[in-house]
Each structure stands twice: as C-alpha cells, then as structure tokens.
Amino acid sequence: MTHRRDPDPGAVLDLHRVTFRREGTEILHGIDLRVDPGERWALLGPNGAGKSTILGFCGAVEHPTSGTVDVLGRRIGRVELQALRREIGHVNPRHAVRSAITAREVVLTGLTGTLETVMRWAPTSAQIDRADAMLDLVGLEDRREVVWPTMSQGERGRALIARALVSDPRLLLLDEPTTGLDVAAREQFLETLDDLSEHHPELTTVLVTHHLEELPASTTHAVVIAHGAIVSAGAASEVVTTEVISRAFEHPIEVTREGGRWGARAKRRERAAS
Numbered sequence: 072m073t074h075r076r077d078p079d080p081g082a083v084l085d086l087h088r089v090t091f092r093r094e095g096t097e098i099l100h101g102i103d104l105r106v107d108p109g110e111r112w113a114l115l116g117p118n119g120a121g122k123s124t125i126l127g128f129c130g131a132v133e134h135p136t137s138g139t140v141d142v143l144g145r146r147i148g149r150v151e152l153q154a155l156r157r158e159i160g161h162v163n164p165r166h167a168v169r170s171a172i173t174a175r176e177v178v179l180t181g182l183t184g185t186l187e188t189v190m191r192w193a194p195t196s197a198q199i200d201r202a203d204a205m206l207d208l209v210g211l212e213d214r215r216e217v218v219w220p221t222m223s224q225g226e227r228g229r230a231l232i233a234r235a236l237v238s239d240p241r242l243l244l245l246d247e248p249t250t251g252l253d254v255a256a257r258e259q260f261l262e263t264l265d266d267l268s269e270h271h272p273e274l275t276t277v278l279v280t281h282h283l284e285e286l287p288a289s290t291t292h293a294v295v296i297a298h299g300a301i302v303s304a305g306a307a308s309e310v311v312t313t314e315v316i317s318r319a320f321e322h323p324i325e326v327t328r329e330g331g332r333w334g335a336r337a338k339r340r341e342r343a344a345s
C-alpha cells in the first residue's frame with residue numbers, strides 16, 4: 072500500500088503527482104507543485120498546456136483524477152469545497168456584471184460570493200468600511216459610486232481585485248487578469264498588484280498569463296507548463312529564461328528582464344532556401 076502524506080498546514084498549495092483526465096484523455100501528467108505563504112507565482116505556458124486546469128485545482132473547483140491536491144492545508148476530496156472556496160479570492164476578467172451596480176456594490180458581492188447584489192442582504196457598516204478600504208487600496212477611492220457600465224476596463228479590473236480581497240483571502244488567483252486592457256490600464260493594474268504585495272506581504276498569489284509583459288515586477292516564482300507537464304518551476308529569475316520559455320513554447324523566444332519586468336521577443340525561424 073502506498074503511503075499517503077497528510078496535508079502540510081504550512082503550504083498554501085501542495086499538488087502531489089496530480090493527473091487529470093477528461094473524456095478519456097489525460098490532460099495533466101503528474102504535476103508536483105508547492106506554493107508557500109507570501110509567494111507570488113506566475114503560471115505560464117502555451118495554449119492548451121493545462122494552465123486553467125491547474126488553476127481549477129488551486130481554486131478548489133476540480134478534483135484530480137489521481138494524486139493529491141491540498142489547498143490551504145486541506146485536501147480536495149476530504150473537505151467541503153464550497154467552504155474552502157470562500158477563503159480564496161478569484162480575479163477573472165470575464166466576470167460578467169449585468170446590472171448597473173456601483174463599484175462599492177461590486178466589491179460587496181465578494182462577501183456574498185455572487186455576481187449581483189443579493190436581494191434582502193444588507194451589508195453592515197463594518198463591511199461597507201471594508202469595501203471602501205479595498206477600493207482605496209486599488210486606487211478607486213474617488214470611484215466608489217460609479218456604476219459598472221460606465222467604468223473603464225482598467226477600473227473594472229481593479230474593482231475585481233478589491234472584490235476578491237474583501238473577504239480577506241489567504242490566496243488570490245488571477246486568471247489572465249490584464250486581458251482586454253490597453254497599455255496604460257495594464258501598467259496601472261500591474262502597479263496595483265505590486266502595491267498589494269507591499270501592503271499585504273502575507274498574501275499568496277497565482278497569476279496565469281500567456282504574455283511575459285503581463286507579469287508584475289513583484290513576481291517571485293514561476294511554473295512553466297507544456298503538454299500537461301511541468302517544464303520548470305522555482306524562483307522566477309531562474310525559470311523565466313530564454314531557454315525555458317523557448318522549450319515550453321517550442322519556438323525560439325528571447326526573454327529579457329529590465330527594471331524587474333520581463334519581455335519576450337520571438338525570433339524568426341530559419342527559412343529553407345528556395
């Protein structure tokens with residue numbers, strides 16, 4: 072009989088030999104990954120590599136087919152996922168608010184875990200203060216009463232961070248959070264994440280992206296995956312390199328780092344002489 076380790080309460084995420092199968096196809100093939108408190112991870116890899124699937128484990132949404140997934144010291148499959156999810160903040164730019172609720176109300180939906188304001192639920196004054204403090208944190212102190220349809224994409228992105236933080240999660244997941252932002256809004260958003268890491272050093276984050284330019288300078292660790300397996304994982308400065316990224320994307324890509332930020336440029340492949 073194989074020995075089954077108990078969850079390590081010190082780890083925020085601990086994936087051990089995780090495989091995942093969907094419709095007869097194995098999508099992940101033995102993922103090992105440990106994330107400790109206060110670390111800021113980037114999850115990188117080409118389309119279809121398995122990033123969203125891994126993020127689904129981190130968010131206590133999916134069960135592995137085999138192996139173990141421990142989130143915040145609790146094992147998926149042994150605990151009630153709904154309760155665990157309340158301790159995880161999720162920033163998803165595809166978050167669809169349909170009604171004209173204010174930035175403050177959007178943040179308060181993070182307490183009810185809903186998209187819209189819940190009927191017959193009224194926040195306490197402490198909860199409103201908390202929502203306002205989170206709006207201040209993301210630089211929206213002057214935009215509390217602005218309604219969602221009139222907010223810019225950049226403001227919406229920052230409001231969604233405030234929404235994710237309002238319930239004081241220990242883990243924050245960011246799923247391609249800068250999608251759809253123009254270059255200025257993207258820079259403001261990344262600055263917000265850098266400020267967050269300064270003001271909340273104990274918070275752990277995992278950010279998924281396809282683009283190295285979208286990594287905040289405060290990123291400490293990275294895991295690069297391709298074809299459902301880890302290509303490299305560890306300190307960001309050692310993982311986000313020309314060699315690893317070129318291998319994962321199966322294309323020669325030159326990775327640069329300047330002022331803490333990463334950049335990537337695809338090199339042209341040699342063409343056969345005609």
Ligand SMILES: Nc1ncnc2c1ncn2[C@@H]1O[C@H](COP(=O)(O)OP(=O)(O)OP(=O)(O)O)[C@@H](O)[C@H]1O
Pocket residue numbers: 093094096098116117118119120121122123124125281
């Ligand atoms: N419901 C499903 N049924 C079968 N295969 C699936 C299903 N969902 C995802 N897959 C496959 O699993 C693999 C990993 O998908 P996943 O969405 O995790 O990748 P990803 O790295 O997030 O991709 P992208 O960058 O395109 O969002 C892909 O090959 C995908 O086609």
